[in-house]
Amino acid sequence: MKKILVPTDFSKEAEQALKVAAQLAKKHDSEIFLLHMLELPLDQVDALSQYSELPEAMFFMKLAHQKFEKTMAQDYLQDIIVHETVDFNQTFTGITNTCKEHDIDLIVMGSHGANGFKEMFIGSNTEKVVRTAEVPVLVIKNEHENFEINDFVFASDFKNDNKGTYIQAVKLALALDAKIHLLFVNTANNFVTTDTAKGRILDFIAGNDFKNYTISIYNDDSVEKGILNFSHVVGADLIGISTHGRQGIAHFFNGSISEDLVNHAKRPVVTFKI
Incomplete structure (x- = not known):
């Protein structure tokens, strides 16, 4: 976790994410890439030298740098x-490009927490960020004076196409020195026996030598409720979920989990792209 990207609009929620990123950076000797996107109609502009012909662009650029100076202090x-960065791309495009250019390990983003992923501080672009990001995205919804993760719930259907996300989750758990709670939520419409669920989980993690984990089968009315209720029971500090890049946030676990999970979760949530 050497390079952390924090998109910002300089709001309170963005600062909450930056404070968490700062704690992680100090713990892991990481660099922070603080990115502000200016979504201006610059389709006709091909070169940086032409920005001088757009007074609006220069005004907002200067304003952004003033806010950067205040933040950096x-x-x-x-x-x-x-690293202070201002980009003139659409938010999700700028974040994707920055991740590739600087080999980012983790994205930390702030959320208003009122209306789900689609209404995060950079609006509906957040869904596109999570859908396109190849690195984990950590969503922060509250102030964290001391960001410590001891119990990390990793919820999944534990099918083979999710195995790559577990590898990412293990790397994050090792960095955070956290225990992973492997969670399978049983519902009436998608019921499997405990033996079947445990067998699927054990097959899923086979070959990985990470030992600091528990296995839990939890019954509830829906997958969303199961994850939230189980996380409350174990006092989880973080919830991890997989996303299908081709389908977006509204289709966690092959469509069974909606954005309501992040909408209602009071805990930080980290997403891993399948």
Whole structure:
């Protein structure tokens, strides 16, 4: 976890995400890439030299740099290498490009927490970010004076096409020194026996030598409720879920989990692209 990307609009929610990223950066000696997107109608502009012909672009660029200066002066960023970046792409495109250009390990984003993923601080673009991001996306919804993750719920249907996401989850758990709670939620419409569910989980993690985990089968009315209720029972600090890039946030676990999970979850949520 050496390079952390934090998209920002300089809102309170974005600052909450930046504070968490700062704590992670200090713990892991990471660099932070603080990215602000200016979504201006620049389709006709091909070169940086032409920005001078767009007074609106220059005005918002100067305003962004002023806000950057104020942010960079915060005490919680002391002794951290922070790269200030302003881009004129659409948000999800800019984030994707930045991840590739700088080999980003983790994206940390803030959320208003009121209306689900589609209404996060960068609006509906957040769904596109999660859908296109090849690296884990950590969504922060509250202030965290001390961001410590001891119990990490990884919820899945534990099918083979999700195995890559578990590898990512293990890497994150090792970095956070956290226990993973492998969670399979049983519902009336998609019921499997406990033996079958446990067997599927054991097959899923076979070959991985990570040992700090538990296996849980939890029954509930829906997968969303099961994840939230189980996370409450174990006092989880973080919820991890997989996303299908081809289908977007509204189709977790092959369509069985909606964005309501993140909408109602009070805990941080991290997504891993399948």
